[in-house]
Amino acid sequence: MTATGKGFSTLLAPNRRTFLKASGAALTTTLAMPYITRAQENVLYINTWGGPWEEAAKAHLFDPFTAETGIQIRTVSPVSFAKLAQQVQTGTYEFDITTLGGGELIRADQAGIIEDIAEAPYEGGLFHNGVASHAFATVIAYRTDKFPNGGPQNWAEFWDVERFPGSRCLQRYPARVLPLALLADGVAVEDLYPLDIDRAFASLDKIKDHILVWWTAGAQSTQILRDGEVDLIGIWHGRYFEALDAGAPVGMTWNQGQIDRAYWVVAKDTPNAENAKKFIEFATSAKPLAGFVTQADYGPLNPAANEFISAEDAKRMPTSPENYPLTFEQDIENFGADIEEVAQRFEEWIAS
Structure with missing residues (x-):
């Protein structure tokens, strides 16, 4: 949101x-x-x-x-x-x-x-x-034809490419992605903010090669999940339900969903x-x-x-x-860094 x-x-x-x-x-x-x-x-x-x-x-x-x-x-x-x-x-x-x-x-x-x-x-x-x-919430969603026994139930599992192998997708939006990276690295929800920016980028380094697409529009995320272009995705919950209602074989968890x-x-x-x-x-x-x-x-x-x-x-x-x-809520007032500077660093990181 x-x-x-x-x-x-x-x-x-x-x-x-x-x-x-x-x-x-x-x-x-x-x-x-x-x-x-x-x-x-x-x-x-x-x-x-x-x-x-x-x-x-x-x-x-x-x-x-x-x-x-x-x-x-x-x-x-x-x-x-x-x-x-x-x-x-x-x-x-x-x-x-x-x-x-x-x-x-x-x-x-x-x-x-x-x-x-x-x-x-x-x-x-x-x-x-x-x-x-x-x-609205950014949640973990997955293809049930890829993971018939259930997909990741938290962001640490989303980052676990050995236990849950497959192509991944996240939003090209650092204010939402960096908190998820910290959760994946073991930071407790109550300790998220202010964000440890360097630690978040170090966590992103671990999964970067497995991100097939950095989505930029809600409709794009629905299509990627619905068409099976990726196996796992961080997606807005409404977009997940759009794919589900269209008959796609998908599942999700509310656990560690990030509320905007x-x-x-x-x-x-x-x-x-x-x-x-x-x-x-x-x-x-x-x-x-x-x-x-x-x-x-x-x-x-x-x-x-x-x-x-x-x-x-x-x-x-x-x-x-x-x-x-x-779920947990964003705390933009306590973000921990200048959001514009972080956004620029994120874009440079993606391009590197």
């Missing part, structure tokens, strides 16, 4: 395409005009992940919010931190609202590119001016801030959130949503009472 990169369908208003052709002062003037018009039209633009994520959001968040308030929702994909920063700096807004993971949220708040939110819509729901929406939280934020200085905050309050309220996470295979972060989730559906959620104790 945070959330999941699902497939993209960018819906850009024609005036935005025109704006991109302008330059200099003319660009600024032209951009300002349709933005004012957009606000007057009572329309919110939301940055989304597209695909199944957007389908679930449309069914349970967007359309019901419009029905209740009359405020129209239009979407822009894919989710982009860089675009959030750029539009705040230029005053040229493609969207009013987006979701961020914990690391990106802290960066956005420190950079002053998101609106202040004075009060959480529910108790405990506010973090660095982001409202906690839903959670997704937060709704409002772009700084958007004239639609008031309506944007209304939407976030609606989207994190119990019943709409329950419908969204059930359809999209997430876990709700507003506890009140659990009242509207069946026991059967809860089995597929990392936040359920049965699954949550087996």
Whole structure:
């Protein structure tokens, strides 16, 4: 989480395409005009992940919010931190609202590119001016045709290429992969943070030659697992269930699943801030959130949503009472190093 990169369908208003052709002062003037018009039209633009994520959001968040308030929702994909920063700096807004993971949220708040939110819509729901929406987990999944007696049940076993031989796949995302490497090296969950970066890279060295693919998009990870391109994978839990529902011979464990939280934020200085905050309050309220996470295979972060989730559906959620104790949460605030520097080191390590 945070959330999941699902497939993209960018819906850009024609005036935005025109704006991109302008330059200099003319660009600024032209951009300002349709933005004012957009606000007057009572329309919110939301940055989304597209695909199944957007389908679930449309069914349970967007359309019901419009029905209740009359405020129209239009979407822009894919989710982009860089675009959030750029539009705040230029005053040229493609969207009013987006979701961020914990690391990106802290960066956005420190950079002053998101609106202040004075009060959480529910108790405990506010973090660095982001409202906690839903959670997803990176879990161990495997092909049951390769491991008919069961695959790895923890990251140390995932790293054990002798006991569990086969091709492997992990996400090309160091903030998620480094904690897994430390768990594989014997670090206890309660001792993970702050991360021992050097030890994590030393652990990654042990498995590097066995990583066939470093996946970069959620849809890619599903396809790799579903098609049998790899035998073992660290994958978002929703993407695992997507492969399972498609009939792939796959298994997984919640044990040592790594939970990410997704937060709704409002772009700084958007004239639609008031309506944007209304939407976030609606989207994190119990019943709409329950419908969204059930359809999209997430876990709700507003506890009140659990009242509207069946026991059967809860089995597929990392936040359920049965699954949550087996998992651990990222602690980005206590990461232990500069995330950007670590990301650069990680890319250099992959290329070496």
